[in-house]
Amino acid sequence: MVEREPGLNEALFMGLIINLQSTAMIALGKLINPLTQNIERNLDQAHFTIDMLGMLEEKTGGNRTEEETRTLRRVLTELRMNYLDEIEKERKEQEKEQEKKAREKTSEKAEQKTAEKPEGEPDGKSAEKPAGKPAAEDTEENAQQRVQEKTARGANDKKI
Numbered sequence: 001m002v003e004r005e006p007g008l009n010e011a012l013f014m015g016l017i018i019n020l021q022s023t024a025m026i027a028l029g030k031l032i033n034p035l036t037q038n039i040e041r042n043l044d045q046a047h048f049t050i051d052m053l054g055m056l057e058e059k060t061g062g063n064r065t066e067e068e069t070r071t072l073r074r075v076l077t078e079l080r081m082n083y084l085d086e087i088e089k090e091r092k093e094q095e096k097e098q099e100k101k102a103r104e105k106t107s108e109k110a111e112q113k114t115a116e117k118p119e120g121e122p123d124g125k126s127a128e129k130p131a132g133k134p135a136a137e138d139t140e141e142n143a144q145q146r147v148q149e150k151t152a153r154g155a156n157d158k159k160i
Contacts, residue, residue: 013060013068017053021075024049028082043086050079 025031027049029041057072064072 010065010068013064014071017056017068017072017075020049020053020056021079024053024079025082028079028086030082041086041090043083043090046079046083046086050076050083053079 022031024046026033026040027042027046029039032038033040053072053076057076060068
């Protein structure tokens with residue numbers, strides 16, 4: 001095994017922690033991706049990187065300096081809080097998208113009803129229909145029959 005300068009392993013371990021922290025922050029969309037120069041969010045990748053840091057914490061327990069332990073715990077806490085924040089943002093974005101789709105469907109249905117409305121009917125209200133008869137049966141023949149019935153009732157009222 002190669003002999004290392006005193007403190008080199010500590011510096012390498014701290015560099016690894018910071019490198020993984022940066023990777024996770026990029027995946028969380030908190031830092032610009034240096035390769036694409038864009039903010040990108042990949043929560044699966046962020047979760048994996050946070051889990052990797054958690055594994056390092058577990059596997060290196062008892063072999064870290066106090067500074068390494070403090071730094072690793074601080075980084076893990078910060079990343080976990082940011083991860084939860086991003087999960088909540090994603091949930092809200094999905095809810096807004098679902099609400100938007102529901103509004104679009106409602107709007108499409110209203111447009112279809114408006115397009116299907118017979119000419120001559122006032123907006124928002126349909127012509128008065130006889131009780132118990134569906135609108136589909138309200139043909140011209142039925143309309144003529146209603147007029148005759150009203151006329152006959154009017155004649156009966158005059159006889160009384």
